[in-house]
Structures are given as structure tokens and as C-alpha cells.
Amino acid sequence: MKLKRSTVDALTSYGIVIAAFVIAQLLISSGSMSRALQGQMIPICVYIVMAVSLNLVVGISGELSLGHAGFMSVGAFTGAIVSTWLLGAFNMENTTLRLLFAIIAGGLVAAVAGVLIGIPVLRLRGDYLAIVTLAFGEIIRSVVNCLYFSLDAGRLYVSFNSPDIPGKMIVSGPAGTKAIKTIATFPAGFVLILFTLFIVLNLINSRSGRAIKASRDNRIAAEAVGVNVTKYKMMAFVISAMLAGMAGALYGLNFSTFTAAKFKFDTSILVLVFVVLGGIGNIWGSIVAAALLTVLPELLRAFSDYRMLVYAIVLILVMLATNSPVLRGLFARLANLLRGKGADAPEKGGISRV
Amino acid sequence: MSERPKRRSTTKMVPMPSQAIIPERDVHDIPVLEARHLGIEFGGLKAVDDFNLTIGKTEIAGLIGPNGAGKTTVFNLLTKVYEPTTGAVLINGRDLHGLSIVQASKLGIARTFQNIRLFDKMTVEENVRIGLHNQIKYDMLSGILRLPRYWKQEKRQHEKAMELLDIFGMQDLADEVAGSLPYGVQRRLEIVRALATDPKLLLLDEPAAGMNPHETEELMENIAKIRDRFQIAILLIEHDMSLVMGVCEGICVLNFGRVIAKGTADEIQANPVVIEAYLGKKKEAAT
Ligand SMILES: Nc1ncnc2c1ncn2[C@@H]1O[C@H](COP(=O)(O)OP(=O)(O)OP(=O)(O)O)[C@@H](O)[C@H]1O
Ligand SMILES: [Mg+2]
Numbered sequence: 001m002k003l004k005r006s007t008v009d010a011l012t013s014y015g016i017v018i019a020a021f022v023i024a025q026l027l028i029s030s031g032s033m034s035r036a037l038q039g040q041m042i043p044i045c046v047y048i049v050m051a052v053s054l055n056l057v058v059g060i061s062g063e064l065s066l067g068h069a070g071f072m073s074v075g076a077f078t079g080a081i082v083s084t085w086l087l088g089a090f091n092m093e094n095t096t097l098r099l100l101f102a103i104i105a106g107g108l109v110a111a112v113a114g115v116l117i118g119i120p121v122l123r124l125r126g127d128y129l130a131i132v133t134l135a136f137g138e139i140i141r142s143v144v145n146c147l148y149f150s151l152d153a154g155r156l157y158v159s160f161n162s163p164d165i166p167g168k169m170i171v172s173g174p175a176g177t178k179a180i181k182t183i184a185t186f187p188a189g190f191v192l193i194l195f196t197l198f199i200v201l202n203l204i205n206s207r208s209g210r211a212i213k214a215s216r217d218n219r220i221a222a223e224a225v226g227v228n229v230t231k232y233k234m235m236a237f238v239i240s241a242m243l244a245g246m247a248g249a250l251y252g253l254n255f256s257t258f259t260a261a262k263f264k265f266d267t268s269i270l271v272l273v274f275v276v277l278g279g280i281g282n283i284w285g286s287i288v289a290a291a292l293l294t295v296l297p298e299l300l301r302a303f304s305d306y307r308m309l310v311y312a313i314v315l316i317l318v319m320l321a322t323n324s325p326v327l328r329g330l331f332a333r334l335a336n337l338l339r340g341k342g343a344d345a346p347e348k349g350g351i352s353r354v
Numbered sequence: 355m356s357e358r359p360k361r362r363s364t365t366k367m368v369p370m371p372s373q374a375i376i377p378e379r380d381v382h383d384i385p386v387l388e389a390r391h392l393g394i395e396f397g398g399l400k401a402v403d404d405f406n407l408t409i410g411k412t413e414i415a416g417l418i419g420p421n422g423a424g425k426t427t428v429f430n431l432l433t434k435v436y437e438p439t440t441g442a443v444l445i446n447g448r449d450l451h452g453l454s455i456v457q458a459s460k461l462g463i464a465r466t467f468q469n470i471r472l473f474d475k476m477t478v479e480e481n482v483r484i485g486l487h488n489q490i491k492y493d494m495l496s497g498i499l500r501l502p503r504y505w506k507q508e509k510r511q512h513e514k515a516m517e518l519l520d521i522f523g524m525q526d527l528a529d530e531v532a533g534s535l536p537y538g539v540q541r542r543l544e545i546v547r548a549l550a551t552d553p554k555l556l557l558l559d560e561p562a563a564g565m566n567p568h569e570t571e572e573l574m575e576n577i578a579k580i581r582d583r584f585q586i587a588i589l590l591i592e593h594d595m596s597l598v599m600g601v602c603e604g605i606c607v608l609n610f611g612r613v614i615a616k617g618t619a620d621e622i623q624a625n626p627v628v629i630e631a632y633l634g635k636k637k638e639a640a641t
Contacts, residue, residue, distance in 0.1 A: 198498075199498055202497060202498045202499075202500060203494070203497065203498050206492075206494070206497025206498065206504065206508075207483075207487065207491065207492055207497055207507070207508075207511075208493075208494040208497050209497070210476070210480055210483060210484050210487075211484065211487055213473065213475070213476060213480075214473050214476070214484045217473040217474055217475055217476065218471045218472070218473055218474075220435065220455070220467075220471060221467065221471035221472070221473065222473075222484070223454070223455040223456050223459070224433060224435075224455055224459060224464070224465055224471075224548075225459060225464070225484055225485045225487060225547060225548070225550070225551050226456050226459035226460055226487055226488040226551055227456070227484065227487050228456050229456075235494060
């Protein structure tokens, strides 16, 4: 049976991600990866998921969102609270199970936030939408800054703007989370990437995904053939928020303490940079850009003071490279060779240009 | 002097659109379209004023008029891109008042655009599949989880899309990116996409624009074929008079937002008001 090109592309993506994971694991177990780089493995997974999910909104749905870190924040705090609560209230010792529940909870709460924010935001178009998402990202941060959670004898206490709640603090406002058990693992991050790819790639190549892309390409034409544009923009936005929430939960559980300040506007922009550098709408590009640019500061340690300067130069070079027709042609020919179609097959479709 | 009645009805009486003409074979069916006293203003300018039109169930009708007459605006009113300032649109007897573009589409009205609006970055087949959005459905979760329903409906979509593309012999182009196609092919693809929504009334806005005489000839035959095969009504805007006169049964002439004539091809061609509207336009063009 001849497989559809999109299916082949998706399978290739899973294959490459799995191969990369195996190689990284081998490097870690053989001791040939530096401690510092090992510490970057979970953040890499987190940022890959962040970038791919943001690409769903920016690239596939065509709406510029500047508040993606807000959903990450919601997921991170939800995950930390749920994990601590499961341990305190139910004595759930199994860290894998706790991590799983924490990530699911982070995704769900972020999805709810996505719905609430999406309702007003998706009525707006273009620049307005970008500005309002930016504002919402900051609002989420300010609200989280005023939240206090504590656990006392298995009961969860919440308060707004006041630390007067009994028991052991889990989240204390601007000071962030307290003494959270760091249960995030690299394999969990790897599974989360596969999960994200599964959702996003399958969505793109389905009826709903086509409706999302149609709404992006030509709103009036999409409506004229009966596509409910708002519904499909909402779908992309909420799924993206959910995935960001899951990534956030994993991220949060990688630190014993973190504050809402971690998920500032800068983080939203950083993720957007990954998406833009990897190519808007290009899922593969998002993965590669997020992975490279997350480890890059670590790799550039040798440059000490000049680190950020070199980082900036690398960014510019990557941008030039990904936009160079010569290099793109080369990549396209390579991709065609890999598919076994010969170098002369025209570049077309595929996951790189959904 | 007689006693005046105590109460008087305050109902405002309006004349119904008269002079409606439809093909004889359609008189026993509800007209697919009835536009009554339709009007819209843009900042004081009456782009369309008191527009009345009735189209029979299987009629091929033409809407003609000089540039800027308001033809495209009529299409935008019929498809709910604009909410009319006055009047009503009825599709199969259902009033479109307050409905959205999407709801109008679901009631069976489909269109093409004067300035082509395809989903440029998607393939020809995908464009048609989006036209099938409300015809062959499955929900988001079936799609993500690739449930049996996904495979079944995707297959049906593919088969239906191919069947529709075959109308214009475009099956070979299924995997081409829509935006890369020649102009004439893009116009045909727009028609196929519109047909995919299973409309009762198809609106074509200058379908022959950018086509050579040979292509136009072919298009004319295909328009008639489409009507025969799908048993739908077609309303087309066109500047190519050979096409309009060749294929349209009823023709409506618009000038400065108002209907100036209605009739068959012969009647329209002999109508002095129409001739003046077109000659007047020529004079303007010369200056
Ligand atoms: N959205 C709008 N806002 C303001 N004016 C408009 C708008 N849409 C149309 N008009 C005006 O309404 C008039 C009719 O335009 P319309 O596009 O319907 O003409 P047309 O008959 O389709 O012409 P053509 O043959 O050139 O396509 C024009 O004067 C146009 O400028
Ligand atoms: Mg027009």
C-alpha cells in the first residue's frame, strides 16, 4: 500500500525524535555528556513542546500570540500544586504517576485558561490580537503573583493576596513555589514531545486542521464554504494552550522552587523566536530551533563575556541560512533523496510547508 | 360627514416585487432565490437600491451592468458578507435576515469571487475537501486519534473531491498547490470548491475573466452541464456578452445600483435603456 506523503512525513518525524532521544540517552549513560548539558535536556524538551504548540497558533492558524508563556505558567503552578497535593493527601509515592497526573492537570487548567482568553481575544484581528494576548500573558503572571496555596493534613488551602493559610506553603505569591519535589525526567519530556507531535501532526492532516488552515489563508472564502472560522481558531488556540500547560508542568517540576517571573514576556518572545527562526508553519523547524537555541548559551560558555554577542550572531546566521533559497533547495533535495524520490523531484507540500 | 373609525391600522403597505420572470419549467417550485427591495448604503452612497430578483429552481440567470454598477455588492448581500440596509433575501423561501455567511452557506448558497479567493498554500484537492467541510464530516478527536471514522470519511472525501474535479478534467492537478495554477484553472477550481458545498444556488462572479475565447466557450458548455447534472440554479455576473447571451435564460441589468431591465437575451439586446447604459459607459471610457 502506498502511504500518503503526510503519513510518511509524520512517521519520519517520530523516527528522528526517537533516534535523537536514544543518542542522548547513550551519551548520558556512557558519561560523555557534560553535567551542564545534561541539565539542559528537560528544558530542551519543554521548549520544543512550547515552540511546536505556539507554531500551531502562529503558523497553522495564522494568529500572532505574544502570551504563550502565560499558559506555561498556569501549567507549571498547577503541576507543582497537584504533584505536592497527591503526595501529601494520597501518599502517592510513585513519581511517574504523580508526574503524569501533574502534566495532565497542567494541560487541562491551561486549556480552560485558553478558552477564557480565547473568547475575547479571537474576536480581534491582527495587531490587536497580538497586543491583547501580550496583555493576557502579563495578567496571568500578575494574578499568579498574588496566589497562595498551602497543604495542611492532606487539605489544600487557597488564598488571594494573603499568606494567612494553615500548613505548609506550596505556592506563596511573588516568592513562587516552595520545596517542590523535582520529579521531572528526560524520558517524560521525550514522551511529551511525541505526544505533542502526535496531536499537532494528526490535527493538521485532518478535516479540522484543513479548516484551521483555510481560515488562515482566506477568512471570507472559508466562511463562504461553511467553515466556522471562530470555532477553528479557538480549537487551535485551546489545543496550543493545553500543550503549553503540559510543557509548563514538566518545566515546573524540574525545579524545587520557581516564581511567576520565570514566565514573563521574554519567555513568550523567546518561544516566538524559535518559531520564527524554524520557519512559521514549519513544525520541524520549530523542533530544531528550540533544541539548538536552548543548548546554545550552554555551548557558548567558552566565550564567557561575549556569550550573548555570539548568541546574537548565531541567531542572525541561522535566520540568513533558513531564508537562503540555495540552502532551502539543498534541504529539499536532501529530503527528496531520503524519501527515495530522486533529487529532481519538485519540492512540494509535506510537513515543512503545511 | 361620516364618523371616522376609532382605530386605524398603522400597517405600512408595500408593493411586492413584480415583473419576476422565471423559466416555465420552474413555476411549480419555490424559487431558489427571492431578493426583495434589497438595498445597501456605503457612507451615503446607495451602492444597491431596491433590487428585486427571482430565480427559478433550475434557472441559469445573468446579472450584467457597467463597471461599478453594484453587481458584486449584490452577491455580497445575497451571501451575507454585508447585511442589507433594506429589504430581504429568501433562499428556498427561508429569510436570511440576521444569519451569518456560514449559515447562509448551509442553506445552500455558494459563490466564487471576482478577485479569486482560493486557499493558495493548499493543494487543489485540499481546496475541494474544504468545500466538503459540511458534507462529509468527522469530529476533531476522530481526526487526532485516527479512529475508523477518520479513515472512512477521508476516503469518502477523497473520492468525492476527485469526482468533482472530474467535471473540469482537473483530477491530474489534485496534488498541485492551488496558488501556483494558471488563472483560468484557478477560476475553475473555485467553481468546483463551491459545488462541493452542495449548493442549491451557485453565484459566479465573472467566471470567464482572464480566460481566452476557447476556454470561455468550454466554460459556457460546462455551466450548462453543471446545471443539468446537479439540477441547481446558477446566477452569474459576466462582462463577456457572448457567454451571457449564450447560456443565461433570464438576464437582469444593473446600472448605478438599480435594475434597469429584466428579460431574455433577445429582449435585453433590443432594450434601448440597456443599450444606452452600455453606450454611455463607452463614451465615459473614451474621455
Ligand atoms: N465595502 C464597500 N465600501 C464602500 N463602497 C463600496 C464597498 N463595496 C462596494 N462599494 C462601492 O459600490 C459600488 C459598486 O461596486 P461593485 O463592486 O458592486 O461593482 P461591480 O458592478 O461589481 O463592478 P465591476 O464590474 O467593476 O466588478 C462601487 O461604487 C464601489 O466603490
Ligand atoms: Mg464586481
